[in-house]
Amino acid sequence: MKLTYVLLKKTKSIIILSLYLSTAFINAQKKINTADRPNIILIMADDLGWGDVGFNGNEIIKTPNLDQLANSGITFKRFYAAAPVCSPTRASCLTGRNPYRQGIYTANTGKLKLDEITLAEILKKEGYNTGIFGKWHLGTLTTKEKDANRGRPENYKHYTTPDMHGFDEYFVTESKIPTFDPLVYPEVFDEKNGESWRYGWSAIKNKKTKGYGTSYWTGKEKKALEIDIKGENTKIIMDKAIPFMDKAIKNKTPFFTIIWIHTPHLPVVTDKKNRDQYSKYTHQEQLYYGSITAMDTQIGRLQDFLKKQEISNNTMIWFASDNGPEVNTPATAGMYRGKKRDLYEGGLLVPSFCVWPQKISSGKITNIASVTSDYFPTILAMLNIKNKNTYPIDGIDLTNAILGNQRVRKAAIGFQYPDRMSWVNDTYKLIKNGKDMDFEMYHLIKDPKEKNNIINKYPKIANQLKKELFEWVESCKKSEKGFDYHNAKI
Structure with missing residues (x-):
């Protein structure tokens, strides 16, 4: 009896030891796999038009660093923002879901709901350090004071901060800010040269200023020190993002970094150095073009950092804009019809590329229809x-298009904006671009400029597209009512 007990005890010890060693091996293997995973950086400009960059053919605005990066990987020539304005597109980037499913219909409406599962939450669970820097615009950042567009004392309805959605660290504003000295604006504008509170101004020098009313936030009711927030805004953002990444590198941990730049959203504010590069153009053009070049300089700084740390080869960088270019500015959507707030191509198509030297060949170009929900x-x-x-995901996996030769998107892309809707597949676009407007249809391969409405010529195709669009709209309505969330998992 005693011998049996001893044997059982030894057997139990061996089993426990085996389980311990197996667990240790699995954990070690997980760490190895995590260490091998790429760092990920999502960069998004604000209101940057499809035609505002050199890699899409602009011969005026200087974007050498963006151009070099685009050529280092795959450039998307037909990449859509999920919406023609800011906040909805940002929600799609983090969740893979159309913003109408989330109740974020336009800018400054709704908020990123706690029930939504974000990339940051998933990657954090997988061992990534997660950080976001720049523009948030998915909810308010304070309930204690007046801030930006919607921040108000006791306003909990729209309150949601990045750390509530999987981010370890953040340095963000709720919404837009000037692109230079972002916390202030001048008391007097050079109106003769087109300066204004809305459009922008030359970087302030020896002038009286007023507070812009928007702060950078770094934690719960915690504002960044104003002394650190002076000069070119993209540099300010990069000054915070680079140390975050550097810390992850030293800890031998992969990072997921979002850099959502405010440029060139109005008001555009530019220093003399960058304005002088466009001295033969109007003052408003100098402000706009110069702000983009200033942003590009900081993209170059990021590249230099990654190379110096010897991690650029295994760092995945995505770049896009949140929507088409603003109206009544020097911005351009290239040959495409429409601008910001339109569901025509110019309001949705944005400059975009993906770089991952370890996996993606340089110099690739694809015309496959893609969208921010695909991230x-x-x-x-x-x-x-x-x-x-x-629950329903609207984006699709683009791996075969990026690493292989997939040229056709099997799933259509739906768009909604107040009183507007559109359904886009590889060939056709069905669009209703206003409350009192009729549906139109365009052959996007033959007619990318959307000049020839062919809806009456091909009624059968149009009716099929309408059927698919209406079914998708109903699906979004069900999601917005919360029917998806009870099965959500991370």
């Missing part, structure tokens, strides 16, 4: 992370 499923697929989320 979520594509990044998870590239990292071999299974998405346990059971």
Whole structure:
């Protein structure tokens, strides 16, 4: 009896030791896999038009660093923002879902709901350090004071901060700010040269200023020190993002970094150095063009940092804009019809590329229809992370288009904006671009400028597209009512 007890005890010890060693091996293997995973950086400009960059053919605005990066990977020539304005597109980037599913219909409406599962939450669970820097615009950042567009004392309705959605660190504003000396504006504008509170001004020098009314926030009711927030705004953002990444590198931890730049959203404010590069143009053009070049300089600084740290080869960088260019500015959507707030191509198509030297060949160009909602499923697929989320995802996995030769998108892309809707597949676009407007249809391959409405010529195709669009709209309505969330998993 005693011998049996001793044997059982030894057997139990061996089993426990085996389980311990197996667990240790699995954990070690997980750490190895995590260490091998790429760093990920999502960069987004604000109101940057499809034609505002050199890699899409602009011969005026100087964007050498963006151009070099684009040529280092794959450039998307037909990449859509999920909406023609800011906040909705940002929600799609983090969740893979159309913003209408989330109740974020336009800018400064709704907020990113706690029930939504974000890339940051998933990647954090997978061992990534997660940080976001720049513009948030997915909810307010304080309930204690007046701030930006919607921040108000006791306003909890729209309050949601990045740390509530998986971000370890943040340095963000609720919404827009001037692109130079972002916390102030001049008491007097040079109106003869087109300066104004709305459009922008030359970088302030020896002038009286007023507070702009928007702060950078770094934690719960915690504002960044104003002494650190002077000069070119993209540099200010990069001054915070680079140390975050550097810390992750030293800890041998992969990072997921979002850099959402305010440029060139109005008001555009530019220093003399960058204005002088466009001295033969109007003052308003100097302000606009110069702000983009200033942003590009900081993209170059980021590249230099990654190379110096010897991690550029295994860092995945995505770049896009949140929507088409603002109206009544020197911005351009290239050959495309419409601008910001339009569901025509010019309001949705944005400059975009993806770089990952370890995996993606340089100099690639694709015309496959893609959208910001594709970030979520594509990044998870590239990292071999299974998405346990059971509710509708509007984005698709672009891995075969990026690493292979896929040229056709099998799933259509839906767009909504107040009183407007559109349904886009590889060939056709069905669009209703206003409350009192009729549906139109365009052949985007033959007619990318959307000049020839062919809806009456091909009624059968139009009716099929309408059927698909209306079914998708109803699906979005169900999601917005919260029917998806009870099965959500991370």
